[in-house]
Structure formats: C-alpha cells, structure tokens
Amino acid sequence: MPLPILPDAEAQCIALADLIRPHLQPTTMLIGIHSGGAWVARRLAELLQPATPIGQLDISFYRDDFSKRGLHPQVKPTRIPLDVDGRSLILVDDVLYTGRTTRAAINELFDYGRPASISLAVLADRGGRELPIYAEFCTWQVALGEREELVLEPGPDGKLQWRCEDHA
C-alpha cells in the first residue's frame, strides 16, 4: 500500500479544537493519553483555554497485553487533577487503531470514579478496530496496512509532525 500523504499536524490540532469547542462545558476535563495524546491535549488546551486543567494518563499497566510487553522504559505518571465523578471527560489521543488503548484508558479512568460521560478526540483514525470504540472528534481518516505505523512527534521547532513507518 502506498504511504499516505501526511497532513500538517498543527493545522489538525486547530481543526480538532474547532470540532470540540461547541461541546466544551465549563466542567469538561481534557485527558491526554501518553505520549502523543498528551501532546495533542496540551495544544488543545492552548487553543481552547478550558476552565479546567488537563489530565494525563499512562495506560501501560492497563493494557491487555501488559504481561507480554512488560513495562515501557518511559512510563509517565498519570495525573488526573480533578475529581472525575459526574464529570464529562474528553479523552485525547493521536491515533485511533484497534481501540485497545482507548479501552485501557477508560478502565483506568473508572478506577478514579464514575464520569458522567467520556468521549474520544483523535487526530487520526486509521481503521482496524477490534473493539466497539468510536471517536466523536476526528480530523483525519486514513486506511493503512498492518505493517504501517503512524508516529506523531515534536519536530526540531517543537511543532507536532507526522511520520509514517513501514515495518515491512
């Protein structure tokens, strides 16, 4: 499969903020999934100026393949700055693929309390779902082969950018 033309990730963050803005309530908390989702959540917070601080999740311990993969050397602390009970949450990730990362994030969030709702915002939906998970806010739908991986990272200028790796 030919590699996709990669969009401007910073422009996508602006488009994602525009999609989220009408749905943002004063108590809504954005929570980024480490690491790409946490970067995107920070950009969204700059753009949306939400009334609440943003959170960050490291879902390493909650993955269903944790026993196979072991602990990633760069586990980051989970920070949920406000009570999640009864609150609307927007989970933020860079790429939605099988849905297993999202499931792990939801499981982790429910260990903190019972949110009123959780929706999902992603820059890219690459298809390939293995679970009934859907991104309400999404800026890019792209079909990729199993061996391809989308990688979001900050460039030398600190701006977010995409790379696509072919693990053939």
Ligand SMILES: O=c1cc[nH]c(=O)[nH]1
């Ligand atoms: O391509 C992919 C799939 C899952 N997660 C990523 O960051 N990239």
